Amino acid sequence: xxxxxxxxxxxxxxxxxxxxxxxxxxxxxxxxxxxxxxxxxxxxxxxxxxxxxxxxxxxxxxxxxxxxxxxxxxxxxxxxxxxxxxxxxxxxxxxxxxxxxxxxxxxxxxxxxxxxxxxxxxxxxxxxxxxxxxxxxxxxxxxxxxxxxxxxxxxxxxxxxxxxxxxxxxxxxxxxxxxxxxxxxxxxxxxxxxxxxxxxxxxxxxx
Numbered sequence: 001x002x003x004x005x006x007x008x009x010x011x012x013x014x015x016x017x018x019x020x021x022x023x024x025x026x027x028x029x030x031x032x033x034x035x036x037x038x039x040x041x042x043x044x045x046x047x048x049x050x051x052x053x054x055x056x057x058x059x060x061x062x063x064x065x066x067x068x069x070x071x072x073x074x075x076x077x078x079x080x081x082x083x084x085x086x087x088x089x090x091x092x093x094x095x096x097x098x099x100x101x102x103x104x105x106x107x108x109x110x111x112x113x114x115x116x117x118x119x120x121x122x123x124x125x126x127x128x129x130x131x132x133x134x135x136x137x138x139x140x141x142x143x144x145x146x147x148x149x150x151x152x153x154x155x156x157x158x159x160x161x162x163x164x165x166x167x168x169x170x171x172x173x174x175x176x177x178x179x180x181x182x183x184x185x186x187x188x189x190x191x192x193x194x195x196x197x198x199x200x201x202x203x204x205x206x207x
Contacts, residue, residue, distance in 0.1 A: 021188050025134045025198060026050055026105055032132050032200065035100025038124065040089045040117070041107030045071030048078050055101075059094065061085045089117035094124045102131045108168060109136060110161045118175030122203055131177060131201040137168035139195035140184075147192040168197040177201035 030047050034054035039047060042060030044067050051058060058080055062068050068084045075082035087093050089111050102121050111117045121131060139145055148165035155164055169182060182199035 022106075025187075025196065029105060029132045029134050029198065030103060032130075033101040033103055035129075036098065037101045037103060038092075038094060038099045038121075039103040039105075040121065041104060041110070042071055042084070043067045045074035047103065047105060048074040048082065051078070051080055055080050058082045059085060059099075061087050061089065061092070063088055090120060092120045092124055096123050097126050099124045100126055100129050102129070104131070104133045104135065106135060108133070108171065109163050109166055110159070112161060114166060114171050115175055118171060118177070122176045125203055127203060127205075129203065130180070131172070132199075133168075133172070133201070134196060134198040135166075135168045136164070136187075136194060136196050137166040139186075139191065141191075144191045144195070151192055164192050172201050176204050178204040 026047055027050055030050040031052055033051055036057050036059075037051065037055050038059045038061065040061055042048075042062050043064075045060065048058070048060075048071070058078070060068070060071060060075070060082060062071075062084075063086065065086050068086060071084055075084060085093065089107070090113050102125060108114045108117070125131070139148060145165065152164045155162055169179070173179065178201060180200045180202055182197065184195065184197050187194040187196050
């Protein structure tokens with residue numbers, strides 16, 4: 001990895017994720033978790049204090065060992081057992097059908113192959129499990145999408161592979177999930193970066 005990705009980028013991500021405007025989204029999503037939870041892209045652990053009493057255990061996965069070191073303090077303060085794992089969402093080191101709730105908060109944008117990662121998430125979920133998510137991605141307005149497409153090649157370089165233009169709904173559904181709830185809209189900030197998808201999905205049942 002480059003010096004930037006290994007030493008500077010984790011601090012950039014940590015700072016960006018401290019944005020107070022993101023906290024209500026985190027609260028709404030994380031409060032719905034239950035059972036054995038796998039949080040993909042746990043980062044510095046900002047969601048850990050938000051998990052409620054219905055959660056039995058938390059596995060927190062992230063590709064950045066430096067960010068996971070930042071998460072250790074939050075993990076130690078948690079009343080829920082937390083296990084931190086260095087790894088890729090595209091090849092989860094988790095047994096099939098062993099997770100009740102998957103949580104992703106602003107994560108799918110930066111996974112190299114988001115489709116493969118979502119299929120892995122589907123593999124590890126129990127048949128009655130749920131995927132809880134809040135993500136930014138492709139906007140509905142053509143003029144905003146044009147800017148997202150223009151900015152993404154540069155943005156990926158400085159944002160750890162972050163794509164501004166991923167079609168989050170299509171990615172989730174194409175991986176084999178059915179949407180239970182989906183809310184979309186712009187948050188505060190530049191429109192190419194702030195069209196949010198927030199919701200819940202479950203494994204699609206074969207008819």
